[in-house]
Amino acid sequence: MRNIGLAVIGAGYWGPNLVRNAQATPGLRLEYLCDLDADRARKVLGEYSTVKVSDSLEAVLADPGVDAVAIATPAKTHLPVAMAALAAGKHVLVEKPLAATYAEGAALVKAAEDRGLTLMLDHTYCYTPAVAHLRELVQGGGIGAVQYLDSVRINLGLVQPDVDVLWDLAPHDLSIFLSILPDGVRPLSVAAHGSDPINAGRACVAHLTIELTGGAMAHVHVNWLSPTKIRTMVIGGSTRTVVWDDLNPSQRLSIYDRGVDRAEPGDLGADERRQAVISYRSGDMVAPALPEREALRAVMAEFHGSIAEGRAPLTDGRSGLRVLAILEAASASLAQGGTFMPVLGDEIDTRADSTSTATTEGIPA
Numbered sequence: 424m425r426n427i428g429l430a431v432i433g434a435g436y437w438g439p440n441l442v443r444n445a446q447a448t449p450g451l452r453l454e455y456l457c458d459l460d461a462d463r464a465r466k467v468l469g470e471y472s473t474v475k476v477s478d479s480l481e482a483v484l485a486d487p488g489v490d491a492v493a494i495a496t497p498a499k500t501h502l503p504v505a506m507a508a509l510a511a512g513k514h515v516l517v518e519k520p521l522a523a524t525y526a527e528g529a530a531l532v533k534a535a536e537d538r539g540l541t542l543m544l545d546h547t548y549c550y551t552p553a554v555a556h557l558r559e560l561v562q563g564g565g566i567g568a569v570q571y572l573d574s575v576r577i578n579l580g581l582v583q584p585d586v587d588v589l590w591d592l593a594p595h596d597l598s599i600f601l602s603i604l605p606d607g608v609r610p611l612s613v614a615a616h617g618s619d620p621i622n623a624g625r626a627c628v629a630h631l632t633i634e635l636t637g638g639a640m641a642h643v644h645v646n647w648l649s650p651t652k653i654r655t656m657v658i659g660g661s662t663r664t665v666v667w668d669d670l671n672p673s674q675r676l677s678i679y680d681r682g683v684d685r686a687e688p689g690d691l692g693a694d695e696r697r698q699a700v701i702s703y704r705s706g707d708m709v710a711p712a713l714p715e716r717e718a719l720r721a722v723m724a725e726f727h728g729s730i731a732e733g734r735a736p737l738t739d740g741r742s743g744l745r746v747l748a749i750l751e752a753a754s755a756s757l758a759q760g761g762t763f764m765p766v767l768g769d770e771i772d773t774r775a776d777s778t779s780t781a782t783t784e785g786i787p788a
Contacts, residue, residue, distance in 0.1 A: 433495035434458035521743030542740035546598035550721035566660025577646035680706030
């Protein structure tokens with residue numbers, strides 16, 4: 424297949440990273456950087472770049488040399504920008520979250536599937552070597568049955584003007600959970616608690632508790648106000664436990680053959696069956712050697728591969744829809760004081776009908 428012509432939409436915080444990695448990915452040909460502020464786009468590209476700058480999305484989408492777009496604009500614009508690109512026959516890579524609501528995300532998924540186009544989420548962490556190893560380990564039964572997942576993602580800022588800390592940081596952890604969980608293990612309900620101690624008008628500190636099928640539980644702590652940065656995840660299984668410390672490049676993963684075992688009643692004598700017998704297992708710790716590579720480069724390679732091969736990408740539109748379902752349930756729980764709220768399935772339900780014909784009104788042209 425010929426090189427795939429790509430336009431990056433948005434030259435703000437994340438757009439320059441997309442530009443840099445697109446230019447370094449074989450098979451992708453960066454054609455445009457599009458932004459309402461053309462001068463900002465020119466500064467990103469540099470004085471000698473041959474990539475075209477445009478402040479008109481309409482003009483970019485009308486160019487037959489553009490086969491695909493990578494969207495790095497505010498979440499509230501994802502629906503109109505991505506829908507316009509799909510309507511123009513372009514494949515779409517969109518920054519998390521997929522859209523501002525589940526219904527809008529469902530409309531985008533349906534539009535892409537109806538047109539046979541790739542819709543992919545930039546869930547960057549899912550493409551790190553650590554998460555790839557976790558996925559193989561957990562889905563391959565290497566830790567036994569999943570019992571719990573705990574994740575902490577805290578740092579100082581940036582306090583976002585349009586979304587709370589859940590919608591800003593939790594998509595990373597939720598996309599990782601959904602990427603590594605075995606088939607048949609899925610979220611059932613969510614309880615969310617948050618606080619706004621600086622009066623920002625939205626939750627700046629939040630905790631999520633997610634009930635999973637089979638009795639397992641997942642927990643996420645996100646925080647904009649911590650003076651220390653922590654990126655840690657623990658995945659506990661019936662035979663092994665894995666600790667992922669993303670800030671420790673020399674030992675990102677630690678796999679422990681340590682845990683708690685409970686003897687089954689059939690293994691006990693008559694007098695012992697009245698109570699569970701607990702034993703503690705203390706075995707070795709293994710730290711697998713992992714390659715170091717930029718995850719966003721793998722994202723771009725997967726986007727190219729999914730288009731060229733006509734297959735669904737690892738983080739396709741439906742994976743983004745599953746994340747939105749959890750976030751919407753979390754927001755509903757937060758509004759009701761932490762009550763557990765059910766998580767929608769990933770089917771495209773009738774709530775999306777009203778947005779499936781969304782227009783491109785308000786798109787820069």
